[in-house]
Amino acid sequence: MGILSKYIGFGVPNFLAKLLIPHHQNNHHPWAIRHQSLLFFAVILVSIQSYSNLIIGKPGLLGYATNISVSEVIRLTNLERTTRGIPALTESSILDKGAQLKASDMFRDDYWAHFAPDGTSPWHFFSISGYKYSIAGENLAKNFQTSSGTVAGWMASKAGHRENLLNPAYNEIGVAVVDGVLLGEETTLVVQFLAKPVEYLAGTPVAGTSVGNKTTTPKETGKPVSIKDNLNLNNNEVNKKLAPVTPKETDSVSLTLEPINKTGVLSFSTLFAPVSNLNNAQKATLAILMLMISIFIVDSIIAFAHRRIRENSHSFLHASMLLILILVLVLQTKGFVI
Template sequence: MFRKLHLYFLPHPDNNHRAFILQPKFLAFLIFIYLLNQSFLRSLTVLKPGILGYASEITSQKVFEFTNQERLKYDLPPLSFNSTLARSATAKAQDMFENNYWAHTSPTGTNPWDFFKQEGYQYSIAGENLAKDFYDTETVIKAWMNSPTHKANIINSKYREIGIGIVNGTLNGIKTTLVVQHFGTPISGIVSGDQTSEENNYNTDKVGIIESPEIIVNPAVSKTINPVTVSKTLGLIMFTIILSVLLIDAYLTYKNKTYRLSGSSAGHISFLAIIFLLLLFSHQGTIF
C-alpha cells in the first residue's frame, strides 16, 4: 500500500522517475477536479443561494478608524462619525439588495443624495464610496485608496462627517457583504444626528436587522463561506501539494544525478511560483 502511495509523490523507476502527481494525466485530473468544483459552486449559488454565503471580518469601527488613519497621512483632521449618515449608508446598501443592483444610481433613478435627504441630513457637500465581496477592512481601504475617485472622497478636506453601513445579503443570487461610506458636511449651523469623534468611544452595537433581504450592520464573522473563498482554498491546496512534490523531485533528482529528457524541475517550480504570486495578489472584491 505504502509502496504504491509513494509513487504519487516520489520519483522511482516504477513511475519512470517522475512522481505520478507531476505526470500529465494526473495534472489533467486535478484541473478537471478544480473546474468541476467551480461549476458546482456556481450552480449551487444559483439553485441554493442560502447554502454558501459571506465570511466577512469588516466592521464599521475598523472602516471608521482606517479612513481617519488615511486622512492623517495627508495632515487632514479626522472625520466625526454621524449616526444619520450611518442610517443613510445602511439604507443605500439595503436598497441595492432589495432592487438587485450594484451602482451609485438605482435602476429606478434613485441617486445617493436621495438617501441623505430621506434621513434628514442637510449637506453642503456629500460623497459616497461602495465596496463588495471583500473579507477584511484593510483590503477595502487599500482598494479605495488605489482608486483616484474613491481616494478623493476619503481625503477630501471639505468633508467633516462620515457614516458607514456594512450589510450582509444576497445580490445576484450570491451572498455577499456590501460596504457603504457616506461623507458629508452639514449646512452651516445645522447638526444632523449624533456625532462621535475618533477620540471618543465608538458604538459598535448593531444598528438594525431586516429580515428580507438579510441586513446586519457591523456584522461579526459569519459562519457561512463565500464561494470565492472555497475556490481559492482548493486552488491553494492543489498548488501546495504540487509545489511540495516538485521540490522533493528536484532534490532527489539532483542528489541521485538522475538524467531526464523532459523539462527540469527548476523550470516547473519557477512557473508555479509565478502562478502562486498571481493567485496571492489576485483581485478581491469590487469597488464603485
Template sequence: MSKIIQKLKSIFVPQEGNEFEPLVLSQKALLGYGLSILILKIVIIAFVIYFPKTDFFAAINAQNLVNLINQERTVKNLSALSVDVKLNEAASLKAQDMIANNYFDHTSPSGISPWYWFGKAGYSFVWAGENLAIHFIDTDAVFEAWMASPGHRDNILNPNFKDIGVAVAAGQIDGRQTTVSVLAFGSPAVAQPKTSPAAKTNSPTQPVPKTETVNETQKVGETKEQTPINAPSAEPKLAGEENIKLTQAPIAQLSLPARVLGTFTINFVELAKNLYLYFSLFLLIALAINILVKIRIQHAPTIILTLILIGISVGMIFV
C-alpha cells in the same frame, strides 16, 4: 556538535545510514510538502475571494478611508472629520439598499433620494454630501480615484463638513459579485433656541438654506457629479448631472482577484509567492546534493517526485 552534524548529514546528504536517500527527500517528506503547497493555495484563495465579503475587512477598509481622508484634510489645513454613528448607519443603509435593489446611483429606482437615509438614521443636517464607488476592493485605489475627480475631491476637502460615515459592503449588482463603498458627509443642524412670542412682525420668513454636494463614481473610469446648490426648501434638491471622464485612475479597473484587501492582503499574497519560490529553490538544491554526492547511486522515484513538486511549486507562483 558531532551529533548535530551527523543528523544534518542524514537529513540532507545521501549516505549509507539513510540508505542513500536523504530524509529531506523521503516519500513521507515529499507527501508533506505537496499537502503544504495545496493548503497554502487554499488559504490564499480564501483571503482573495471569501474574506473581502466579511464585516472584518469591511471595517478595516472603512477605518483606512477615514484615516486617508483626514490626513489629506490636515495637509490642506482643514479640520479632521469625526466619525458619526448615525452617518455610518446612513451609509450602511444606502449600501445595503443598492445591493438589495440591484442599482448603483444616488437615487434608487423607486425614487428614494440620498437624504432619505440621513433622515432614517436620525441625522439632521445643514450640509450633506455623498460619494459612491463600485468595483473597488482596495482602500488606496478608491481614495485615489475620488481624489482624482474634482467633484469627489471637493466633498472630501469641503470645509463645511464636520462628520463622516463610511460603509463598505459586498454583494451582487447586475449579476456580478462586487463591492460598493459609500461616504456620507454632513454638518449637523444646530437646534435654534426658543424665543418668547412677545413681539410679532409681518416680515416674511424663509427656511434656513441647505447646501448639499453629491458625487459618485458610477463605473470604472467614469464619474457622475452633481454640483452644490442652495435649496431654500425643506427638502434638498439635486443639481444637474454632469459626466466627467477620469483621466488618471487606471487602478479603478482592478477586478476582484487584484489587490483584494489592500496592503495586508497584498503583502500576504506576495509572501506566499515568495514562499513558493524559496521552497522551489530549496527542493532544487536538495535534489542537486542528492544526485551529485553519490552520483552512481540514485533513486529514480525520488528524483521524479521531487521534480514534479518543484514544477507544482513554481506553477503556484503564477496561478
C-alpha cells in the same frame, strides 16, 4: 562547490542545509522538495483552509465569509487621512443609518451602481435619514474580505474614490457593512457616506449633531449651497440623472461636478492592496507557497550554476506552477469599487 560546502559546514545547521540547499549530503536534492515533503505541505494547506472554512467562517445565511467591520473601515479611513495631515472624520449615526438604507435598497432592487434603476440618487438616502449636508460623497465596495482590503481598494482606485476619501472638506462619515445576494452573487456590500453638514449661524449647533438626548433640526439660511458630486460618473449618466434628484430638504441646493486636487502620496495600503484583502488563512497559504517557490528557485539556480542535471527534476516548472496558484488566489479575492 567548495565555497558552498564551507558555508554549509560552518554557517548553517546541517539539518537546514539538507532541507533547503542542494549539495552532496542530500544527493543534490533538498529534502524540502522531495515527494514526502510536498505531501506534508499539501496536508498543511488543506488543514489551514479546512480550519478557515469550518471554524473561522461561521455558518450563516451566506457562504461568503468576510472580516469587515464598520469601526475598522472608519479607523483605516481616518488613518489614510491623518497620515497626510488631513483631519480625521467623526462618525455620524445619521450617516450610518443612511448608508444602511442605501445598502438595503441595492440588495432589494438588485443593482450595483450609485443611482438606482428608477433614478433614485445617493442623496435621497441622506435626506430620508434626516441628514442635511453642504457637501457629500459616496464610495461603494463589494466582494472584499477585509476592512483593510476595502479601504486599500478605494485608495488604489483612479475613479475618484481616493479623492473622495481624502477630501478635506468632509468632516463626518457613515458606513454600512451588509451581507446579501447581489446580481445573483453572495457578497458583502460596503457603503461609505462622507459629508459635511449644513452649518447653523454662529453660536448654534451643526446639523446632525446631538445636544443632550435630542437631535437638532437644522434651519435653512436661505443661501444657495453648492454640493460637490464626487462619484465620477460618465457625462451621459450625469446629464440624465442629476437634474431631477435635487435633495428634498431644500430647494436651494444644486448639484455640481467639481474635480478635487489629487494627492501624490502613495500609501503602504495602496502598494499592497491585493494582499491586504486576504484573510489570515489565505495569507498563511500565500506564505507557504512563497516559501516553496523560493526553495524551488534556489534549487534551480544552484543546479544550473554547477551544471548538474538531476533526473526528474523540474524545480523551475514547479515554481512557475506555484506562482500561477498565487495569482489565482489573489485574483479570486479581488473586490470591486464604484
